[in-house]
Amino acid sequence: MIDSSKDWRPADDEIIVVHGPTPGGAGGAYRIFGETLRGLKTTFVNATKGTTTISYPEEKVPVYPRFRGRHRLHRFEDTGLEKCVGCSLCAAACPADCIRVVAAENTPEHRVSAGERYASVYEINLSRCIFCGYCEVACPFDAITMGNDYEMSDYHRSDLIFTKEMLLAEPFERSPIRAEGE
Amino acid sequence: MNGLAPVLGVVGYYEPWWIQIIKSIVIFALGLQIVPIVLLGERKLLGRFQGRPGPNRVGPFGLLQPLADIGKLAFKADFRPRTSIGWLFQLAPIISILTAAAAFSIIPFGDTVDIFGTPVGLYGVDVSIGPLYLFAFGAVAFYGIMLGGWASGSKYSFLGAMRAAAQLISYEVSQGLALLGVVMTAGTLSLTEIVQAQQGMWYVVPQFLGFLIFLVASFAETNRAPFDLVEADAELVGGYNTEYGGARFASFFFAEYLNILVVSGIMVTVFLGGWLLPFGINPPTFVDPFVVLGKMALFVVFFIWVRATLPRLRYDQLMSFGWKILLPLATLNALVTAILVVVLDS
Numbered sequence: 001m002i003d004s005s006k007d008w009r010p011a012d013d014e015i016i017v018v019h020g021p022t023p024g025g026a027g028g029a030y031r032i033f034g035e036t037l038r039g040l041k042t043t044f045v046n047a048t049k050g051t052t053t054i055s056y057p058e059e060k061v062p063v064y065p066r067f068r069g070r071h072r073l074h075r076f077e078d079t080g081l082e083k084c085v086g087c088s089l090c091a092a093a094c095p096a097d098c099i100r101v102v103a104a105e106n107t108p109e110h111r112v113s114a115g116e117r118y119a120s121v122y123e124i125n126l127s128r129c130i131f132c133g134y135c136e137v138a139c140p141f142d143a144i145t146m147g148n149d150y151e152m153s154d155y156h157r158s159d160l161i162f163t164k165e166m167l168l169a170e171p172f173e174r175s176p177i178r179a180e181g182e
Numbered sequence: 183m184n185g186l187a188p189v190l191g192v193v194g195y196y197e198p199w200w201i202q203i204i205k206s207i208v209i210f211a212l213g214l215q216i217v218p219i220v221l222l223g224e225r226k227l228l229g230r231f232q233g234r235p236g237p238n239r240v241g242p243f244g245l246l247q248p249l250a251d252i253g254k255l256a257f258k259a260d261f262r263p264r265t266s267i268g269w270l271f272q273l274a275p276i277i278s279i280l281t282a283a284a285a286f287s288i289i290p291f292g293d294t295v296d297i298f299g300t301p302v303g304l305y306g307v308d309v310s311i312g313p314l315y316l317f318a319f320g321a322v323a324f325y326g327i328m329l330g331g332w333a334s335g336s337k338y339s340f341l342g343a344m345r346a347a348a349q350l351i352s353y354e355v356s357q358g359l360a361l362l363g364v365v366m367t368a369g370t371l372s373l374t375e376i377v378q379a380q381q382g383m384w385y386v387v388p389q390f391l392g393f394l395i396f397l398v399a400s401f402a403e404t405n406r407a408p409f410d411l412v413e414a415d416a417e418l419v420g421g422y423n424t425e426y427g428g429a430r431f432a433s434f435f436f437a438e439y440l441n442i443l444v445v446s447g448i449m450v451t452v453f454l455g456g457w458l459l460p461f462g463i464n465p466p467t468f469v470d471p472f473v474v475l476g477k478m479a480l481f482v483v484f485f486i487w488v489r490a491t492l493p494r495l496r497y498d499q500l501m502s503f504g505w506k507i508l509l510p511l512a513t514l515n516a517l518v519t520a521i522l523v524v525v526l527d528s
Contacts, residue, residue, distance in 0.1 A: 029507055036492065043231050043491040053234045 062178040068131045068146040069175060071124055073167040076114060082168070083143035084122065085115030093138035098128035115141075122164035127157050148175040202307075209287050209306050216475075217439045218248035224486050231490035255435075258428035265335030266425065274333060275426070275433035278326030282440035285319040288312055289447035290374045292457050292470030304471055305374065312373040313361045316448060317354065320403065323441070324350055327412070330434065331422035342421030345497065346405070346412040352504040353402035353409075359512035360396040363389050363519040364452050373448075377456030384455040391515045393453045395508055400445040402504065405438065406485055408492035411500055446481035450474055 022028070054061060063069065074083050086103030102121035112118035133146050149171050154160055222237070222245065229236025237244035262271060287306025295304060309315050324347060331343020365371055367388065368379040376385075386393050402409040413421030423434045450456060454477050457470035465473070495503070 039491045040487060043487065046233060047227075047230045047490075049233065051230070051233055051235045055235075055238070 060176055062176040063148050063150070064178050065148075067148050067150075067175075067177075068133045070126065070147050070149040070152055070171065071129075071135065071162070071167055072145055072147045072171065073122065073164060074143055074145065075168065079114070081111065082113040082118060083141045084119045084139075085113050085141060085143070086117045086119035086122075087140065089138045089140065090135035090144055093134040095132060095134065096128045096130045098125040099123070099135060100125075119164060122167065124162045124167065125160065126152055126162055127160040147171055148177055150175055205306055206287070210283055213283055213286050213440050213443065214436075216443060217436055218252070220439050220443065220482055221248045221251070223482065224489075227483065227486045228490055231487070252432060255427075255432040256429050260429075261427050263335055263425050267333040267335065270329050270333035272430070274326050274330035275430045275437070276326075277329065278323060278437035279433045279440070281319045281323040281326065282437040282444065285316055285323075285444045286440055286447070288315055288373060289444065289474070290377060290451060290456055291474045292467060293374065293378075295467045308372055308374050310370075310372050312371050312376070313358070313365065313448075313452075314371065316444075317358055320350075320354060323437070326434075326437065327422045330426065334422070334425035336425050338419045339422050339424045342412050342414075342418045342424065345414075345418075346422055349402055349405075349409065349411060349500060349504075352501060353399040353508070356395055356504065356508040356512040357399035357403060359509070359516050360392040360399065361452060362516045363392040366516070366519050366523050373451050373456075377451055377458065380455040380458060384453065384458070384460070386453040389453065389515075389519070391511065392519070393449070395512045395515065396449060396453070399504075399508060399512075400449065401485070401488065402500070404441045404445055404485075406442065407489040408495050409500060410494060411497055414494055442482060442485055443478060446478040446485070447474070449481055450477040 075081060076083060086101055088101045088103065091097075091099040091101050100121065100123045101119050103117045104120035106112060106116060106118055131146070135144050136146050144167075151174055152160065225247065226236040226244070237247040240246040240250045262268070288309060290305035290308065292304030327346045327350075328343050331339040331341075331346070334340070364376065364385050367385065368376045370376060370379065401407075405412040413423065415421075418424070423431055426434060451474075457473045459465065459473060
């Protein structure tokens with residue numbers, strides 16, 4: 001039920017027209033002069049505040065702890081075995097289809113991971129990765145996590161395919177992490 | 183020589199020919215030294231006003247940036263549009279740079295000093311028609327801009343040049359009338375004598391309105407923001423120098439900055455007492471040029487400050503401001519000064 005008395009009738013609107021001061025004349029000249037001085041003061045105050053530039057390669061903005069940067073693969077700290085068991089769940093979860101896992105059986109002589117199988121090939125094509133973090137979520141053993149490294153540019157696409165050894169290695173401390181409350 | 187005096191104007195002081203040659207070299211060298219400093223200063227200061235550090239990659243604190251810029255421009259290919267008119271296209275930057283350097287030569291950096299027993303004036307030439315000389319070369323400098331825009335054979339250059347002509351002519355009138363007040367007060371046209379007439383009080387005090395008018399008109403004359411319609415990059419790409427590149431563009435650029443120095447120097451000479459210092463401070467003569475340069479630096483910083491602050495005017499605003507506000511004020515200033523000079527003298 002629509003209350004017709006509350007309908008909006010455009011003709012009833014009271015339109016308030018606000019005109020700016022008429023340009024020109026002595027008043028205009030005085031106004032321009034005053035506003036000019038005010039503008040000069042504003043820029044001068046701004047100049048004394050110093051710069052806000054971050055000279056990037058030398059200075060870096062710290063990333064948040066949950067920042068999703070380059071992936072890392074992990075080992076168990078006590079045994080040194082790889083956490084990854086080659087289940088390919090990350091590859092299945094990956095929307096960009098950039099993870100390639102080839103699993104192989106662990107043998108008593110050649111034990112790589114804690115489970116039955118291990119990833120004999122683990123490659124992430126970082127030129128296709130969208131850094132969504134689904135691989136991290138999908139992993140049942142927390143074997144893959146997103147690191148903080150975001151400086152991954154390279155000269156060749158082939159250099160952006162990260163192998164297992166590269167992902168397992170400790171990354172260079174290149175990206176500062178934001179401290180608590182920063 | 184005296185027979186030519188009414189034509190050429192009486193030169194205040196004659197010097198040996200070799201001093202004239204040395205001075206002309208020194209003036210050109212001085213200009214060439216100061217312009218890169220102004221260039222860097224502008225970019226650095228402009229950065230500060232906008233909350234960024236400005237160029238800081240080349241050399242310590244970016245001090246070698248102008249050198250890198252000049253090197254880049256000098257080594258660029260000598261390009262000429264097919265529609266351009268050959269020798270005029272090449273002549274325009276030369277006219278611009280020569281007139282700017284010529285105008286620079288009348289700025290007095292100090293009184294006559296004795297160098298190895300020869301009295302030498304610390305100025306290029308002390309003509310008895312100082313401001314007229316300035317405006318004469320200013321008028322010739324228009325040709326540099328006009329020919330540059332015309333000979334490029336491009337509509338943007340042409341529009342920029344047309345704007346430049348209209349703007350420069352409009353504001354030169356006010357500029358001249360503003361100077362007239364000082365000339366009447368000092369009773370001379372020689373710039374050194376104008377400085378000496380300010381011994382008691384700088385003309386910025388009695389001629390404050392004239393100073394303001396000259397200052398505003400100078401912004402228009404040097405094509406600086408907020409009157410930089412000549413090269414309004416949003417509308418005209420780059421104005422009269424759109425089609426120029428490499429060393430020719432560098433010449434235009436150099437002339438533009440030299441013109442800023444010239445008007446700063448004229449304002450220092452005419453309104454801020456040239457090499458004189460207030461409160462009876464009387465340093466030795468060799469300090470004089472540095473006093474002048476310091477005062478010029480004040481104006482240059484102000485030019486940059488205004489550029490960082492004010493937006494560009496619309497074309498009709500520029501014209502109406504020039505003809506409806508500045509020109510009547512300048513005329514009034516000249517009239518009142520004339521009346522006061524007569525009344526106070528008698």
